[in-house]
Amino acid sequence: MPSTSHKYLTLFVAEASEHLATLQSELVRLEQEPPAASLWDAIFRRMHSVKGSAATLGFTRIVDIAHAAENLIARLKGKEGKIERAEVDLLFAATDALVKEIVKLDKKEEDESTITLVDRLAKAAQALPDPALSARPVPPPPVMPTADPSLPRLDVSVVLSKTCAAPGARALIVQRKLKAMGTLLEMEPTPAQLMQQKGGARIAALLATLTATDEVREALVALPEVEQVEVRIAPAARPVEEGRPLPPPPVPIVSPPQASMRGQATPPLVRGLTPPPVDADELRPEPTVRVRAEALDQLLDQAADVMHGIARLREAAKRLPEHVAARLDGDIDRLRRTARELHGRVMSARLTPFSSLTERLPRAVRDLAHRLEKTIELDVQGADVELDRTVIEALGDPLSHLVRNAADHGLEDPQTRERAGKPARGKLTLTARRERDKVIVEVQDDGRGMDAAALRRKAVKSAAMTQEAADALSDDAAYELAFLPGVSTRDDATEVSGRGVGLDAVQRKVESLGGKASIRSVPGKGTTFVLELPLSVSMANLLLVQVGGELYGVPLHRVLLTTEYDLSARGGEGFDARSLVVMGELVRAYGLAKLFGLPSLAPPGPRPFVVMEVDGLRFAVSVDRLVGQEEAVLKPLFPPLDRVRGLSGITVLGNGRPLLVLDPRGLAELCGIHETSKPAPAAKGAA
């Protein structure tokens, strides 16, 4: 009975899914390199682990598939020569089927396709030699054990339980027990003969021993899965032994030295022969525990709450009489430092390796290559570079888009490549590396490179810019046009990556994380997409401003300075854009209230301006009041707020009120300055 109500079902699903995900990339590696034994072992182990747990839960279909796949894996490992693609395909099919099974565990009826798949796996395995038979050393021809003829002979008969799942192994235990009590002269059938038989076997043995029959019987009955035991003194000594020279003293010749018997003080012979196993210790990762990602998120939220609480406490302390406040201040400060450290530690616990993004890619690229009829080699560098989980999660789609894009548009087909004097196999390199507080992710192909002229034409055609502006762009700047919506490097939309759709989405996503996307390309040599990402996105220093009675946060890293200016004297209320002089430069100024369609509650006269800088472009927005600064934990916007241009996130203030965080780039676009003031950087990100 499948037990979908098992208390560890979710644990099983999580563990199995993880194994299967890793399995996918390991299977891809099978095709790429002459597989090392360790790779086979890892693949076998994963399949095996899924099978074992599934068996305990009674998920027979999973067990059937995993078992059949495991058999095939075991034989493939022993196979000489190249692994066929069909064989790997079959293992992929098995992995896919297992993933599917695990996703919908509650489905009751037998799936037709499972039966066929198990059948195909079994057929493929049967075509290969069984390593269990060939790898096990051929047993030496049985040496007839000899025993002191004066010892009594016992006829022993043992019936194994019908439910015995491994009669060969059980018989081996019986054999060991018998040998521990005397000299085992005969045993029929042998453990090897009982292997892979059904339970219920009867074993007959002849034992030369001084041990009493009752004692032998009791020792055997005490063994698990032994149902019936008969021990009798054998009628007569065997005729074969007559006339032989006096046998040597009874030594258990059959048992090799490493089969150290229970209770016998066996000198550790083997220790000196086997290499010291110490180095395995070094291979082991640090001890870790499995934590639900959600639990870490909650922990982070709570750490942030503590920080907010402390901020409120500080505010409250300010209103106390000074002699009281002075004493509190030191304590609050210490508390604040601890809370900040706690927050930092939770943040770093949330760091996730880049590999968690890339482990599914080898499989995706393999399938893609087959579909596109190209050969593609995927190389992932820096898999252990760590990023915040928020970044990792947000990066999944953009990254797979860039990979698809590179495979489809970037890399040429093998014939074209060979004509161009390149290796037929295209290379796709994914790199992650840490640079100070940033992580740089690159998706590089060695394909045809981008066509700057085509990009210019497309940009003009899609009315993103004038012909003059396009012509003024350098080739390097023109490549960045690919990030514009509606601009693609190819005219034919393809099934795989569409019509360049999504490169603008890639840029938007990266920028919403506080990162930057750019393109490098060399015609004929290839294209590299460079994503510069912040190590963590969640904490931000905000400048709090008030407009129309509401508070907003402005990311401080975008704020150049704040200033006060009286524009109303020159243009009256409701101005759209004026200019003010900042550091000797004329900067355009906009009303934040006006941009958001809010009423401005500030009286006429001088008012504060926040001067921001985006891509080297400076602009100023007026606000009603500057309120202060706060370090805050940013959270992504939820619908429909996420569609509001000019907003990038939301946070909760110390007083518990939500605060919307402005997106300076979005504001620049709202102001209409971002596309027109400077052509080259403006092309980027204009939506």
Place this chain on the structure above:
Amino acid sequence: MPKRVLIVDDALFMRNTLRDIFSSAGFTVAGEADDGVQAVNLFRELKPDLVTMDIVMPYKSGIDATREIVQLDPSAVVVMCSALGQESLVMEAIEAGATDFIVKPFRGEDVLAVVKKVLGE
């Protein structure tokens, strides 16, 4: 004195399942290991009355771990936990000194029956 058991399996799912089986039968779970290296270390440290040992594990297989444990303590009681179709590995483990074995899938009572027999209860 409740018997103390060391559970060795690389799947947390299996460890939890075995832990429940042993706890409900009055055993003390002295420790859990998720690979063979850890198993040997924990055995040395905890000196449990009983070890349940998975066979296929990373870093060091259950067979090698069993061999080392039995060298450390020839009277160690090690019960292999194997999956169906692993009979030759189980036999190898027995030759390496494993006391007995159970075959997955198992029910709680199957595990306890074997364990009680090998502990002489």
